[in-house]
Amino acid sequence: MMKVTVTVMLKQGILDPQGEAVRQALRTLDPVKIANVRIGKVIEIEVDSPDKAYVAAAAKKMCEKLLANPVTEDFTVEIGGKLV
Amino acid sequence: MKVAVIRFPGSNCDADLFHALKFKVGVNAEYVWWGKKSLDEYGAAVLSGGFSFGDYLRAGAIARFTPVMEGVAHLAAAGKPVLGICNGFQILVESHLLPGAFLHNASHKFICSDVHLKVEAGANVFTGKLNKGDVLRMPIAHMEGRYVADEATIKKLEAEDRILLRYCAPDGSVNDGSNPNGSTNAIAGVLSEKRNVAGLMPHPERACEKILGGEDGARFFKSMIEGMKG
Numbered sequence: 001m002m003k004v005t006v007t008v009m010l011k012q013g014i015l016d017p018q019g020e021a022v023r024q025a026l027r028t029l030d031p032v033k034i035a036n037v038r039i040g041k042v043i044e045i046e047v048d049s050p051d052k053a054y055v056a057a058a059a060k061k062m063c064e065k066l067l068a069n070p071v072t073e074d075f076t077v078e079i080g081g082k083l084v
Numbered sequence: 085m086k087v088a089v090i091r092f093p094g095s096n097c098d099a100d101l102f103h104a105l106k107f108k109v110g111v112n113a114e115y116v117w118w119g120k121k122s123l124d125e126y127g128a129a130v131l132s133g134g135f136s137f138g139d140y141l142r143a144g145a146i147a148r149f150t151p152v153m154e155g156v157a158h159l160a161a162a163g164k165p166v167l168g169i170c171n172g173f174q175i176l177v178e179s180h181l182l183p184g185a186f187l188h189n190a191s192h193k194f195i196c197s198d199v200h201l202k203v204e205a206g207a208n209v210f211t212g213k214l215n216k217g218d219v220l221r222m223p224i225a226h227m228e229g230r231y232v233a234d235e236a237t238i239k240k241l242e243a244e245d246r247i248l249l250r251y252c253a254p255d256g257s258v259n260d261g262s263n264p265n266g267s268t269n270a271i272a273g274v275l276s277e278k279r280n281v282a283g284l285m286p287h288p289e290r291a292c293e294k295i296l297g298g299e300d301g302a303r304f305f306k307s308m309i310e311g312m313k314g
Contacts (some may be wrong), residue, residue, distance in 0.1 A: 069185050
């Protein structure tokens, strides 16, 4: 099994009200000055294939077609802890 | 002519929509389940509001890959009217039948309240029988209603008269205070390039009975049905 980790984040510059709400809550926990909090999604996929290049290409396609919305989100794909 | 009321697991405005179409504007409406691939027997399709597939991943993202969306895309390509309301709008955007995307409301709150909407677009099958500048009152009920698109798309929508409805004040003026969710240019509804696909976040089906606070939703549907007759 090859484990693929996809991270989807809102594009920079897009207001993330969820992140902002969490930033304000964190401020009450600790006096440390938090400038910014952004919230995204982590998606773990297990693929039954030994072919890393094939899996990387397939994962990118999954991101473009479904896992991320290219209008509002950026994504990264990691296989074995390394960005591909 | 039959109008398909598309139902997904998690749709929850379908019965209101069916009631409004069948009993308020007298259309031959029929429920269509998401597994049905061909909609060739229908003259139009309406996608109702709700939380299709639990809004998992993003609102509308999973519904896009259902068999019925092939039928909807086919109807749209044939020039037949396709309307998406709330979650239906989100599904049409995820399906690329309409441009743009949705984000969480700027307030990060679920908003359920009546809003005012200005009829913006000129000739189109949906609001064509209303007057440009008319103000309609209908409820919105959504968490991900902040309409966004890249700058070029917004410019194109504006230039091509494809803003169906805009959030406004009761007098029809558009300002920051009358924009409930932070949508770009206070956009509440848009049209496709061929003007036969439309989406709107407000719920006309919830504003079709006087006892429920207003009938402007019925005005919207009547315009659409008249528009479909030509």
